[in-house]
Structure formats: C-alpha cells, structure tokens
Amino acid sequence: MxxxxxxxxxxxxxxxxxxxxxxxxxxxxxxxxxxxxxxxxxxxxxxxxxxxxxxxxxxxxxxxxxxxxxxxxxxxxxxxxxxxxxLPKIDFKAAIQRVQGIFKGFPPEGGAALFLVQNSLPFMGDLLVKEIKDCLSKSTRDFRVYPVSFSPGSGLDQLTFLHRIADQLGVGVSERVECKKKYVESIVEKICGSLRTGSTIFFEFSQWDNVPSTAQPELLAWLIQDFWHYLERRLRDTANKWRKIRIVGTIVVDGMIAEGCTQSVAFCNDVDKFDMKNLFELPLEQWLESDIADWLGSFSDLPADTIDAIARRIYRASLGGMPCLICEALRKEPQLKQTKIR
Incomplete structure (x- = not known):
C-alpha cells in the first residue's frame, strides 16, 4: 500500500x-x-x-x-x-496602530467605530479581526461578540440582516416589526439597555462578497446610515450614565467592495479625521522577511541561524510577502512541528 x-x-x-x-x-x-x-x-x-x-x-x-x-x-x-x-502577531502593526489610536481618542464615556477590511483572503484579514478582538477582550470587563454573516442560503436583504442580530440579542417575535426603522430602533434599544461601564460590543460582519455587486451600495448605505448612525447616536445618549463603553464593528471582504459603495457612504482612513459615523478602512500590507524572522524569534525556541533560514526560504516563496502564503508555509513548516511554540 x-x-x-x-x-x-x-x-x-x-x-x-x-x-x-x-x-x-x-x-x-x-x-x-x-x-x-x-x-x-x-x-x-x-x-x-x-x-x-x-x-x-x-x-x-x-x-x-x-x-x-x-x-x-x-x-x-x-x-x-x-x-x-x-499567527495574528506577525505583522498588522499599521492597522493595529490606527485601531488603538482611534480607541484612545474616544471620550471618557466611550465611543463607536466601524472598520472596513478589504482583500481579506490574500492578506489574512481574518487574523487582523482576531487580533482586534483579542486587544478589546483584554481591556474590558464585559466583552460580547455578535457575528453576522451574509449568507445566500438565508437571504441577503436588510430584514434578514436585522433578524440575525435579533436572534443573538434575544429580541422577541412581537418586537420584530415589518417597519425596518422601528425594527432597528428595537434592536438598538436592546443593545444600549444592556450596556454598563466597561461594556464592549463587537459586531463581526463577514462574507460580504456574497452580496451581489449591484446590491452592495444600497445595503452598505442602509447599514451605515440607518443602523450604525442610529446606534452611534443612542450610544452617546446612553454613555452619559457610564464610562468606557465601546461598540466596534468590522465589515470583512474577501476581495474588494463594489465600486458604487465608495459613492454611497463616507469613508475615512486618517485617524486624525476619524468620525464615529463614517466607515474607517484598515490597511492590509504585505509582510517582510524580517517580520517572519521576528515572529519566529518571539514564538519559537529555534536557534538564530535556523530562524533566518526559515524566514528567508518562506519569504522567497511568498510572491513578495503575501500573508496567506506565509501563513500556509508556517503551518506546514516541519521544524516548527518539532519545536516548542509559545
């Protein structure tokens, strides 16, 4: 055999x-x-x-x-x-610095931030989201994650989106009205009513690529202008009673959002011009050979010459530092399977 x-x-x-x-x-x-x-x-x-x-x-x-x-x-x-x-510790420095800069700029009562992560598939955006969640969970007493995927099997419209959030919040059937405006208000009131000092809510919007490109501009505009803006406004009203409340969301796209989306909503990528109402795009970059070597030095017990050799070999085969190829190579690296990863 x-x-x-x-x-x-x-x-x-x-x-x-x-x-x-x-x-x-x-x-x-x-x-x-x-x-x-x-x-x-x-x-x-x-x-x-x-x-x-x-x-x-x-x-x-x-x-x-x-x-x-x-x-x-x-x-x-x-x-x-x-x-x-x-693996999320390899190199998301630029993105994490922006995220931390935004959080530090929140007023004492707290704030909201909605992030866009594009080209997630080749640049391992899911690892960046994991790192953001890890940072948030370590700095809060009440951390809650609400994943919302845009799945074609169960619908891609606005009401289905609200149903998915309502399911996780325990919103009753009687509160799920056909009027989307009132439905949004019901969900947001449920969220804000549960907040206390130190609460952090994390919305993880994934599989955006399943939304047809022709429907993306309208859905994104509604998500931000009708849902997120109202949530941010009610957060400010609620936060007056508490301190350090944060509501964070990430929209993760395997590729790129449809072209029409850039005209339908306000974007920002400058921390100094950050606005809680706008969609803030986080940068994803190619990784360097030195990033791989630094990571191996931090999380393995391999000798220096072995670290340099592995980093050089993996980077050379990664098409200029594509994160997805580097992660796959590290997962398959036989010398990492024989050493202690800490």
Whole structure:
C-alpha cells in the first residue's frame, strides 16, 4: 500500500496497523486461554501458560506504542493550536496602530467605530479581526461578540440582516416589526439597555462578497446610515450614565467592495479625521522577511541561524510577502512541528 499525505496520515496508518495487531493478539490470547482451561495435560498446560505470557507481553508492548502515538498526536495538535493563536502577531502593526489610536481618542464615556477590511483572503484579514478582538477582550470587563454573516442560503436583504442580530440579542417575535426603522430602533434599544461601564460590543460582519455587486451600495448605505448612525447616536445618549463603553464593528471582504459603495457612504482612513459615523478602512500590507524572522524569534525556541533560514526560504516563496502564503508555509513548516511554540 502506498500512503500519500503528511505526518498525520502516516501516523494514522501506523495507528490502524498497531490496533489491528493488538486485536489479533487479543484473539490469540482468548483462544490460548480457552485451550488452557480445557486441558488436563501438565506438559500442554505448561506450554500454554508460556504462550499466554508471551502474548501478554506483546500486547503490553503494542499498547505502549499506541500510547506514544496518542501523546505525539496530542503534542502535534497542541502545537498547531498555539501556532494558529500566535499567527495574528506577525505583522498588522499599521492597522493595529490606527485601531488603538482611534480607541484612545474616544471620550471618557466611550465611543463607536466601524472598520472596513478589504482583500481579506490574500492578506489574512481574518487574523487582523482576531487580533482586534483579542486587544478589546483584554481591556474590558464585559466583552460580547455578535457575528453576522451574509449568507445566500438565508437571504441577503436588510430584514434578514436585522433578524440575525435579533436572534443573538434575544429580541422577541412581537418586537420584530415589518417597519425596518422601528425594527432597528428595537434592536438598538436592546443593545444600549444592556450596556454598563466597561461594556464592549463587537459586531463581526463577514462574507460580504456574497452580496451581489449591484446590491452592495444600497445595503452598505442602509447599514451605515440607518443602523450604525442610529446606534452611534443612542450610544452617546446612553454613555452619559457610564464610562468606557465601546461598540466596534468590522465589515470583512474577501476581495474588494463594489465600486458604487465608495459613492454611497463616507469613508475615512486618517485617524486624525476619524468620525464615529463614517466607515474607517484598515490597511492590509504585505509582510517582510524580517517580520517572519521576528515572529519566529518571539514564538519559537529555534536557534538564530535556523530562524533566518526559515524566514528567508518562506519569504522567497511568498510572491513578495503575501500573508496567506506565509501563513500556509508556517503551518506546514516541519521544524516548527518539532519545536516548542509559545
């Protein structure tokens, strides 16, 4: 049999073979023990006892090998999880600096910010969103995430969008009115009524690419002007009673938003000109060889020459530092699977 694939495939093949071997030994042990119980010949009984001891030793050896395989598999999975957790730390410096600058500019009572992340697929925008959520969760006492995906299977219109938020907020059926304006007000009142000092609400709007390009300008304009503006206005009214309340949203686009969107809403990418009502675009950039080396130096225990060699090799194959290619290469890097990722 020819086995293709990575180390996980090989490990699973070995596990199957050893499990089959253990089952075979178990059957031999049962048969041998049955013969022993039925025999009254001392010579035969002595031979069967020796055979049983031999089979038992083989079974214990195979069980020990299976335990080692399980331990190696758990270590590999744990290493992969830690690696994935730390990948957002490679290089989103420019975007994170803008985000932190905006948050620091909020008044004492708090504020709102809606971010746009374009070209998410090649530039790993999902990792940037994960890093933003991580920063927020570490600096608040009440952190809540409301993911809203634009899925074609359940509709892409404004009412469906509101239903998805309402489901997570526990908005009752009687409050889900056909009038979108009143529906928005009902949802926003539910949100603002739950806020206290230190509360942070995070809306994660994903799969925007599923919205047809012809429908994107109207939906985006409605989302910002009817939903976000009202939410921001009511937040200011509510925040007077509390301190450090934040409502943050990210619109994640695998590619680029439709051209008409730039005419339908107000954009901003300058922290000094930030407006809570406008959509703020976060920059995504290609990564440098030094970014890869710095990350390896921070999250592995590899020697310097190995770090430099890995960073150089991965960067050379990444088409000028494309984050998606670098992340994939790091996940497959055999030397990272054999070292401690911290």
């Amino acid at each position: 020819i086995v293709s694939g990575g180390s996980n495939t090989v490990r699973e093949t070995v596990r199957i073979a050893k499990t089959e071997r253990l089952n075979t030994l178990a059957r031999e042990y049962v048969n041998c023990n049955r013969q022993l119980q039925c025999s009254d010949n001392n010579v035969a009984r002595s031979r069967l006892n020796c055979q049983l001891q031999n089979i038992e030793q083989q079974m214990m050896a195979v069980e020990s090998e299976l335990e080692e395989l399980d331990s190696a598999s758990q270590d590999s999975n744990r290493c992969q999880l830690i690696l994935d957790e730390n």
